Amino acid sequence: MLHSAISPEEFRIVCVEVMDEEWLHSEEQVRSLLDLVREQAGTHRSVHPFMRMVAEQALRPSEARALRVSDVVLLERDLGRLAARHNGIVREVPLQPQVAVFLREWISESGLREADLLFPGTGGGPLSASVYEQMWQQAQEAVLPRDELYSWRLGEPISILRDSCLVKWLRMGISSVTVAEWAGVPPSWLALRYPHCFRTEKVEIDWDHLTEAMALPDLRKS
Numbered sequence: 001m002l003h004s005a006i007s008p009e010e011f012r013i014v015c016v017e018v019m020d021e022e023w024l025h026s027e028e029q030v031r032s033l034l035d036l037v038r039e040q041a042g043t044h045r046s047v048h049p050f051m052r053m054v055a056e057q058a059l060r061p062s063e064a065r066a067l068r069v070s071d072v073v074l075l076e077r078d079l080g081r082l083a084a085r086h087n088g089i090v091r092e093v094p095l096q097p098q099v100a101v102f103l104r105e106w107i108s109e110s111g112l113r114e115a116d117l118l119f120p121g122t123g124g125g126p127l128s129a130s131v132y133e134q135m136w137q138q139a140q141e142a143v144l145p146r147d148e149l150y151s152w153r154l155g156e157p158i159s160i161l162r163d164s165c166l167v168k169w170l171r172m173g174i175s176s177v178t179v180a181e182w183a184g185v186p187p188s189w190l191a192l193r194y195p196h197c198f199r200t201e202k203v204e205i206d207w208d209h210l211t212e213a214m215a216l217p218d219l220r221k222s
Contacts, residue, residue, distance in 0.1 A: 007218045016192040023156070025164045029143060030055050033161075036139045046119040049106050053119075055161035056099050058169070059084055065127055067118040074104050081093050084184065091184050133158065166190070170197040 025033070034055060038048040054063040063084045072095075074080040080095035082101070095103070103118075105171050112118065119126040136158050162183075169179045170190065176198075180187040 016189055017192050018195060019163050019167075021167075021196045023160070023163075025160060026169055027168070030161060030164060032143045033136075033139045036142055037135055040135065040138070043122070044131055044135070045110070046121065046127050047135050049102070049159065050119040050127055051136070051161065052102065053099070054158060055165055056096055056109060057082075057093060058162045058165040059093070060086060060162060060184075061158050062086070063184075065119065065129075068114075069107055069112050069116050069118055070114045072103055072107070072118065074100055086184050089184070091181070093182050163193075167194055167197060170194065 034048065034052055037051055041047050050064050052062075053059050053067070055062055057064075062118060065085055067082065071083040072080065073082070074095075078097040078100050080100035082093050082095060083090050084093050089200065106112075109119075112120075116124065117126065119127050121131070140156070166183055169182075176187045176190050180190055180203060183190075
């Protein structure tokens with residue numbers, strides 16, 4: 001018996017966890033969460049811009065945390081791009097105009113240099129995961145509904161912001177191929193992760209017409 005080998009990448013795609021629509025955050029909830037984080041940031045100023053990059057550029061938290069100023073290219077007319085890294089692979093991600101403006105101000109006001117982390121933690125080192133996770137948990141408890149129907153959402157990791165952004169792009173009509181390139185995933189991963197974005201309405205099939213169209217022409221003997 002022949003057995004076909006499955007590559008590690010194919011195995012990861014097969015094992016994608018489905019993200020149902022009700023798990024995602026609305027745009028209003030995302031804005032409220034980020035606003036609260038900004039208000040409560042205190043000395044941890046980098047937490048808000050870090051979360052904003054996850055929420056508006058659909059970066060993985062690990063990618064946003066590792067960004068350096070040199071990874072960001074800011075152009076004229078509020079355009080720009082950044083280099084995101086995941087598993088040793090670098091991809092170019094176009095910046096949303098509002099994010100480009102925000103980053104230009106953030107870099108200038110924070111006095112960051114080319115070699116600096118874009119979102120440094122205390123003392124200039126990496127942003128502490130325990131710090132931003134605690135602030136994220138507090139924001140969820142303050143913003144999200146706490147009734148029996150939605151209380152389970154309070155434990156969602158910060159990566160839910162990335163999921164919500166990717167779904168928003170798909171709903172805007174951006175092609176799945178483009179969204180996949182920006183997110184650093186195969187297009188098939190999007191279909192498996194967010195099946196509700198790819199469902200179509202039931203169409204009445206004209207079976208008689210289909211049979212006629214698919215029929216092979218009569219074979220005639222020479």
